[in-house]
Amino acid sequence: MKKLLPVIVAVVFVCYIVFSILLVNEKGMDAVCRGVTVEIKDSADRNFITRRDVIRLLRSSNLYPVDTPLRAINTAHIERRIIESGPVERTKVYKTPSGMVHIEITQKTPILRVFADGESYYVDEQGHAMAVSSRYAAYLPVACGKIEKTFATTDLYKFAVFLHKHDFWNNQIEQIFVYPNKEIELIPRVGDFRIFLGSLDGFEEKMDHLQLFYEQAIPKVGWDKYEMINLKYKNQIVCTKK
Structure with missing residues (x-):
């Protein structure tokens, strides 16, 4: 009996601890939400959505959690609604031990701003169209002309990704003009000339040739000698003088 006593005491103690934890959790889940904290991790870089926008969105969607029992708050529904709002790539919503929803x-x-058919929108780095914001304008290459949204989010998106990944071209190309036949003309920030790319087929090779031209020819002839630099034809650069 003496040998069993420590075992019995240990079992009773463990049961007490487990019961206490369950009781505390049960009481915690019966508590109501005391408030909402919103952390926008990249707010220093861009400002498409604010805390006020999030709170307004939750209120209008009947998902505002304050004064709602914690057990009744569906964080997955809140996450889904925030993602549906447009400018949010990902979100995480959870309840804290202090009764807050974070x-x-x-x-x-x-990565690209598009003006076409009387509307304006961005194309994001995942290839999706997203609405512009009245409070924030991103400094990006601008595409205009005859642009269907499917073209903007597929072929033109791939070209925009190329520019975005190359700091030189992302800073150098100011405007992308799309002709009805989907041929492309580029307007650089530096230099009084236009760059006719032709179709987007093989654009990486064309841009490599253009970079060589920038590095080897421009320093010799200057930025103002040519009116047009034509990259339409394979392995050729045809320049039109002013």
């Missing part, structure tokens, strides 16, 4: 948000990253 929302973490990462915004989408636009």
